[in-house]
Amino acid sequence: MTPLACYLLVAALMFSIGLAGALTRRNAILVLIGIELMLNAANLNLIAFWRYGPHPEKLTGMIFAIFSIAVAAAEAAVGLGLVIQIHRHAHTTDIDAMDRMKG
Amino acid sequence: MSFIFYVLTALTVAGALAAVLLKNTVHCALALSVAFTGMALLFLNLDAQFAGFAQFMVYVGAVAILVVFAILLTKGSETPTGGVFSRTWLMGLVIAAGVFAVLGWAVMGSMKALPQLTAVPQVTVLQIGNALVGRYVLPLEIVAVLLTAAMIGAVIVALHERSEVAKEGQK
Numbered sequence: 001m002t003p004l005a006c007y008l009l010v011a012a013l014m015f016s017i018g019l020a021g022a023l024t025r026r027n028a029i030l031v032l033i034g035i036e037l038m039l040n041a042a043n044l045n046l047i048a049f050w051r052y053g054p055h056p057e058k059l060t061g062m063i064f065a066i067f068s069i070a071v072a073a074a075e076a077a078v079g080l081g082l083v084i085q086i087h088r089h090a091h092t093t094d095i096d097a098m099d100r101m102k103g
Numbered sequence: 104m105s106f107i108f109y110v111l112t113a114l115t116v117a118g119a120l121a122a123v124l125l126k127n128t129v130h131c132a133l134a135l136s137v138a139f140t141g142m143a144l145l146f147l148n149l150d151a152q153f154a155g156f157a158q159f160m161v162y163v164g165a166v167a168i169l170v171v172f173a174i175l176l177t178k179g180s181e182t183p184t185g186g187v188f189s190r191t192w193l194m195g196l197v198i199a200a201g202v203f204a205v206l207g208w209a210v211m212g213s214m215k216a217l218p219q220l221t222a223v224p225q226v227t228v229l230q231i232g233n234a235l236v237g238r239y240v241l242p243l244e245i246v247a248v249l250l251t252a253a254m255i256g257a258v259i260v261a262l263h264e265r266s267e268v269a270k271e272g273q274k
Binding site for chain 2: 084
C-alpha cells in the first residue's frame with residue numbers, strides 16, 4: 001500500500017467513527033464532537049493529498065486545510081452556543097427529547 | 104509505512120473511539136483532545152508543520168476547552184436514565200459502517216491511480232504567509248468576516264434574554 005492510501009484509509013476510519021458518534025449519541029454536545037471528528041478526517045485527506053500530490057509547492061491543499069480549521073472553529077462556537085441556549089429553554093441536551101416540531 | 108505512523112494512527116483512532124463510546128461526557132471531551140492531538144501529530148508527520156500547529160492550537164487549545172465549558176454549563180456530565188445512546192443507534196451504526204465500507208472500497212479501488220511521489224516538500228512559513236496575503240487574500244478576508252460574525256452570533260445566541268432575566272428576578 002502506498003503511504004497516501006494508508007492516510008486516506010485512516011481518514012475514512014476517523015470519518016466513520018465521527019459519523020457513528022453523531023448518529024448514535026443522545027447528548028447534543030457529543031453529536032457536535034462527532035461532527036468535529038468528521039471535519040478533522042476531511043482535513044487529514046486534504047493534507048495527505050497536498051503532501052503526496054504532484055504540486056506541493058503551490059500550497060493549495062495546505063491553505064484549504066487551514067481555512068477549514070478556521071471555519072470548524074466558528075462552527076464549534078456557534079453550535080455550542082446553540083446547545084447552551086437549548087438547554088436553557090428545554091432543560092435538557094437529549095436530542096431524543098427535542099421532538100417539539102415532530103408531526 | 105513507518106512505525107511512527109502506526110503509533111500515531113493507533114493513538115488517534117483510540118482517542119476518537121473513546122470520545123464516541125465513553126459514558127461520562129467529561130471523559131469524552133478528554134478523549135476528544137487526545138484524538139485532536141493525534142491528528143495534529145499526523146499532520147506533522149506529513150511535513151505540514153504550519154497546519155499541524157494550527158490544528159494543535161485551534162482544536163486542543165480552543166475547541167476542546169469550549170466543549171468542556173459547554174458540558175459543565177449544561178450539566179451534561181450526568182448520565183441520563185435512558186442510556187447514552189439514541190433509540191436509533193443500530194441504524195446509525197449501520198450507516199457509519201456502510202460509509203466506511205464505501206470509502207475503503209473507493210480508496211482500495213483507486214490505489215493505482217494515486218500519486219506516489221515521496222519527495223519532501225520544502226515549504227516555509229514565509230511562503231504560506233505570502234500565499235495567504237497574495238493569491239488567497241480574498242478567502243482570508245472572508246474567513247475574517249465569518250469569524251467575527253460567528254463570534255458575535257455565538258454571544259447573542261448564548262446570551263440571557265433580558266425579559267427572561269427580569270422574570271427570574273421577580274420570582
